[in-house]
Amino acid sequence: MTNTNEFINHLASKLGRPTPTETPPPVEISVPQYRLSNTEERASIFLQNWQALGGKGAIVKSENDMLQCLKEWFGDLPITWFKDNPQALIAWDMLPSIAESAFSTLNWPLTRYTQSSLDPRDRYSIAAHAELGITGSDLGIALSGTIVMNSDPLRGRVVSLLPPRHLAFIETTKIRNNLFEVLEEISALGTPPAAIEMISGPSRTSDIEMDLSIGVHGPIEVYVVVIDN
Amino acid sequence: MTMFNLTTDQRVDKALANNFLRQATRRATDRLRNNKYKASDELGNWEEWRNAGETIRKHVIANLDFYLHQLIEQMEQRGVHVHLAKTPADAVGIVRNIVREHDAKNVLKSKSMISEEIHLNHALEEDGAAVVETDLGEYIIQIAGEPPSHIIVPAMHKTRQQVADLFEPIAGHALSSDTPTLTRFARIQMREQFLRGDIGITGCNFAVANTGSIVMVTNEGNGRMVSTLPRVQITLMGMERIVPSFRELDIMLNLLARSATGQRLSSYTTILTPPKKSADSDGPEEYHLVILDHNRSEILGDKLFRTALNCIRCGACFNVCPVYRQLGGHAYGSVYSGPIGSVITPLLEKDWKKWGHLPYFSSLCGACTEGCPVRIPLHDLLVKLRMRKTQSGHTPQVEQQIFKAYRYLFTREKTLRRALRLGAHLQRPFVRNHRITGGPPPLSNWTKSRTLPMVAPKPFMQIWADLNNKR
Amino acid sequence: MKVSLFATCLTNAFYPEVDLTMAKILKHLGHTVDVPEGQVCCGQIAFNSGYVDDAREVARTLINSFERSEVVVGPSGSCIAMIHHYYPTLFENEPVYLKKAEDLIHKSYEFTQFVVDVLKKPDLGAHYKAKATYHPSCHATRLLGIGEAPLKLLQHVNGLELLPLPEAQLCCGFGGTFSVKMPKISEAMVAEKAEHVLASGADILLGLDMGCLMNISGYLEKINKPVKTMHIIQLLGEGMKS
Numbered sequence: 038m039t040n041t042n043e044f045i046n047h048l049a050s051k052l053g054r055p056t057p058t059e060t061p062p063p064v065e066i067s068v069p070q071y072r073l074s075n076t077e078e079r080a081s082i083f084l085q086n087w088q089a090l091g092g093k094g095a096i097v098k099s100e101n102d103m104l105q106c107l108k109e110w111f112g113d114l115p116i117t118w119f120k121d122n123p124q125a126l127i128a129w130d131m132l133p134s135i136a137e138s139a140f141s142t143l144n145w146p147l148t149r150y151t152q153s154s155l156d157p158r159d160r161y162s163i164a165a166h167a168e169l170g171i172t173g174s175d176l177g178i179a180l181s182g183t184i185v186m187n188s189d190p191l192r193g194r195v196v197s198l199l200p201p202r203h204l205a206f207i208e209t210t211k212i213r214n215n216l217f218e219v220l221e222e223i224s225a226l227g228t229p230p231a232a233i234e235m236i237s238g239p240s241r242t243s244d245i246e247m248d249l250s251i252g253v254h255g256p257i258e259v260y261v262v263v264i265d266n
Numbered sequence: 267m268t269m270f271n272l273t274t275d276q277r278v279d280k281a282l283a284n285n286f287l288r289q290a291t292r293r294a295t296d297r298l299r300n301n302k303y304k305a306s307d308e309l310g311n312w313e314e315w316r317n318a319g320e321t322i323r324k325h326v327i328a329n330l331d332f333y334l335h336q337l338i339e340q341m342e343q344r345g346v347h348v349h350l351a352k353t354p355a356d357a358v359g360i361v362r363n364i365v366r367e368h369d370a371k372n373v374l375k376s377k378s379m380i381s382e383e384i385h386l387n388h389a390l391e392e393d394g395a396a397v398v399e400t401d402l403g404e405y406i407i408q409i410a411g412e413p414p415s416h417i418i419v420p421a422m423h424k425t426r427q428q429v430a431d432l433f434e435p436i437a438g439h440a441l442s443s444d445t446p447t448l449t450r451f452a453r454i455q456m457r458e459q460f461l462r463g464d465i466g467i468t469g470c471n472f473a474v475a476n477t478g479s480i481v482m483v484t485n486e487g488n489g490r491m492v493s494t495l496p497r498v499q500i501t502l503m504g505m506e507r508i509v510p511s512f513r514e515l516d517i518m519l520n521l522l523a524r525s526a527t528g529q530r531l532s533s534y535t536t537i538l539t540p541p542k543k544s545a546d547s548d549g550p551e552e553y554h555l556v557i558l559d560h561n562r563s564e565i566l567g568d569k570l571f572r573t574a575l576n577c578i579r580c581g582a583c584f585n586v587c588p589v590y591r592q593l594g595g596h597a598y599g600s601v602y603s604g605p606i607g608s609v610i611t612p613l614l615e616k617d618w619k620k621w622g623h624l625p626y627f628s629s630l631c632g633a634c635t636e637g638c639p640v641r642i643p644l645h646d647l648l649v650k651l652r653m654r655k656t657q658s659g660h661t662p663q664v665e666q667q668i669f670k671a672y673r674y675l676f677t678r679e680k681t682l683r684r685a686l687r688l689g690a691h692l693q694r695p696f697v698r699n700h701r702i703t704g705g706p707p708p709l710s711n712w713t714k715s716r717t718l719p720m721v722a723p724k725p726f727m728q729i730w731a732d733l734n735n736k737r
Numbered sequence: 738m739k740v741s742l743f744a745t746c747l748t749n750a751f752y753p754e755v756d757l758t759m760a761k762i763l764k765h766l767g768h769t770v771d772v773p774e775g776q777v778c779c780g781q782i783a784f785n786s787g788y789v790d791d792a793r794e795v796a797r798t799l800i801n802s803f804e805r806s807e808v809v810v811g812p813s814g815s816c817i818a819m820i821h822h823y824y825p826t827l828f829e830n831e832p833v834y835l836k837k838a839e840d841l842i843h844k845s846y847e848f849t850q851f852v853v854d855v856l857k858k859p860d861l862g863a864h865y866k867a868k869a870t871y872h873p874s875c876h877a878t879r880l881l882g883i884g885e886a887p888l889k890l891l892q893h894v895n896g897l898e899l900l901p902l903p904e905a906q907l908c909c910g911f912g913g914t915f916s917v918k919m920p921k922i923s924e925a926m927v928a929e930k931a932e933h934v935l936a937s938g939a940d941i942l943l944g945l946d947m948g949c950l951m952n953i954s955g956y957l958e959k960i961n962k963p964v965k966t967m968h969i970i971q972l973l974g975e976g977m978k979s
């Protein structure tokens with residue numbers, strides 16, 4: 038194993054000067070960025086882009102909208118799922134309240150991922166066998182149709198990863214214009230969380246004869262409900 | 267790895283004789299290139315993005331010691347084990363030790379070119395660990411026992427039938443060769459592996475110095491699996507793969523996703539700031555970062571080639587290269603192929619005997635330079651490599667003589683006139699229908715597939731002189 | 738204007754009519770034309786092969802021969818690109834010649850660029866009835882940034898129908914010594930270029946670099962395809978006769 042100082046000094050010698058002791062002045066970046074004028078526009082462009090990637094999405098304004106939307110997407114499927122697997126719906130500990138109450142009204146019981154088992158391996162297995170993973174989102178990106186989720190003790194990173202379907206909720210006010218704004222906001226918080234996941238559509242691959250196929254490892258179907266309240 | 271045992275000429279012959287490979291390469295690169303144009307054009311100011319990308323990369327490389335130090339400090343403060351590897355052998359040794367210490371049986375890998383560069387899999391398998399490549403393309407070539415043929419689409423050279431044939435023995439039954447079936451098979455097969463993995467090994471697209479973060483992009487989601495499920499994670503990174511902060515990351519991620527596949531962002535962009543917080547419900551508990559030099563420091567110290575370190579491994583240069591288009595990646599013989607592979611392989615491996623052919627795998631058309639999102643002057647670097655090879659005496663004697671003669675004649679116009687007159691005589695036996703159709707080597711290399719015009723009875727300089735004397 | 742011709746080594750030896758026609762056109766436009774003695778070659782063939790010292794001496798010869806010229810014009814994007822892009826590096830350690838090289842850079846032009854952008858004469862009154870396609874040579878396009886000039890000249894040729902060339906951006910596989918050093922790869926490349934030329938439906942392939950045209954025509958000849966190749970200068974020259 039090489040000693041850090043030795044390694045760094047070697048680079049400094051290759052650069053022909055001692056290692057700077059202060060952070061070098063940052064480079065100037067002046068690339069004009071993509072911007073939309075208001076929240077509403079951001080929400081609708083976000084949705085368009087998300088759908089273009091192959092995700093399903095809708096904007097809801099009320100609990101009633103929410104119910105309609107979930108029923109339309111999933112119909113009686115959850116009921117069928119529960120017959121084989123009472124833990125078919127796996128979710129973060131907390132979802133937006135309008136979503137929580139929709140699930141109660143529909144009588145679709147949610148399994149809270151973090152409380153599903155004490156052993157992480159068991160939790161992974163529960164998530165892997167679930168039919169639908171349900172999460173919130175911290176931020177969204179209109180330009181690329183992206184949802185952004187920070188890791189957190191009450192959440193679980195695999196909820197958006199292991200089940201074959203992923204349903205996410207996002208408030209319109211959380212949707213930003215571009216990646217730059219998102220990264221700026223996250224870095225303002227200080228040390229980043231252990232994982233920031235940015236998800237743009239379903240899992241995909243073109244590895245076989247450049248033929249696009251959906252859902253190789255991550256979720257095959259992805260759904261976003263944009264909450265406008 | 268039969269590819270590695272062939273001579274350059276044999277590899278080229280093999281590639282050129284493989285029609286599927288050539289069709290597939292054409293189709294794939296056309297597609298990737300057109301997607302890239304769409305994604306770069308829509309920004310409306312791509313050149314400004316490229317400028318920004320170039321500026322950031324140059325800044326990082328010029329301060330690499332500082333940023334690397336910052337990254338290491340950040341990581342170590344939080345309890346990440348940072349390992350510095352001078353050579354590929356060091357890096358392999360480090361990973362091997364970690365795997366042994368944990369007595370790991372199942373090692374999961376997401377795509378990492380560094381692991382290819384250091385030939386890691388083989389070593390781990392020798393130790394008795396099962397290594398699974400989880401990127402679909404990497405998985406295919408792992409079963410086939412071949413190196414990647416493209417840095418973004420590693421199994422580009424395989425037909426779906428070939429993939430089905432490779433999967434069948436594992437499936438234990440016949441598989442139809444349509445893509446959805448094959449993809450589903452890989453999904454199911456890999457699912458079990460993911461849940462059983464003891465150690466996850468990932469690559470790293472960018473490392474953020476001031477936060478100590480690792481950024482990884484994938485489309486399949488395997489990168490997320492490998493970096494979330496196993497208890498221990500190892501990330502391999504080339505030491506140049508740094509951005510100062512999140513501020514610069516925006517530019518680099520845009521350039522990467524748009525140039526590599528024409529996406530605005532890859533399906534999954536994951537920023538890891540390891541290790542996990544103690545209360546987090548998932549994520550690896552133990553995190554190792556292996557930083558590889560492998561002569562990158564030599565490139566850093568070499569002003570002629572320093573820009574080669576600016577590469578973000580997007581593959582855009584592959585997709586515009588007319589040589590790569592005809593050959594695919596295996597003919598190069600190296601882990602990194604395409605224009606950037608031809609530039610960095612001789613610099614990393616420092617072996618003209620083995621890699622001296624690479625700088626000549628280019629007609630110097632400049633398409634790579636034009637396509638590079640961080641403006642690396644790739645074709646100029648290829649010429650400079652040829653210069654290095656020449657100056658260190660590694661080019662053939664005959665070639666050296668030819669250029670000596672060239673220098674003599676092409677600095678003496680009058681003498682050249684006489685030589686051309688002589689040429690006009692000497693060409694006669696080879697002329698059919700006013701065209702030269704044969705000749706001694708190296709001329710014969712041309713005439714095998716092309717004819718040549720006749721040397722004019724009088725060169726222009728003579729004609730002009732005659733005209734003006736008459737007047 | 739007094740224009741000095743740079744008769745490139747290739748046209749000098751194989752295609753003197755290109756240089757001659759270039760002289761005629763420039764005279765026709767009312768300029769005095771001279772051909773400075775001693776000039777041979779830009780040195781690119783050695784430079785691109787890594788023989789920098791040999792290239793430098795050839796380049797020095799060229800610089801010397803044009804020292805007293807006002808304007809230098811050559812029938813090749815590639816050779817002019819060599820001067821513009823690489824002479825500064827070649828002479829970076831020789832202040833005297835660096836200065837001379839910079840002089841040459843400032844006063845040298847590729848033919849179409851000179852006629853269209855400097856002389857502003859895109860219409861030479863030429864007449865040529867044919868279906869043609871145009872191959873944008875790599876160095877002219879990518880290194881010199883020549884885009885519109887040749888097309889403007891061609892658009893003004895009466896009777897000429899200009900057809901698009903599929904995948905025009907692809908290199909033809911010439912690449913100077915590349916064509917003999919990597920003959921098989923080069924052949925595969927020119928074979929594809931020929932495929933696209935034939936697909937264009939043109940009877941004539943036009944270009945502004947004889948290297949590329951020599952390569953493509955040599956291949957088309959070998960496979961017995963009757964597409965004619967011409968330098969733009971040749972087409973203009975023919976077209977201006979009538």
Ligand code: SF4
Binds near residue numbers: 581606637
């Ligand atoms: S050299 Fe440029 S184009 Fe090629 S892979 Fe690297 S960054 Fe991409």
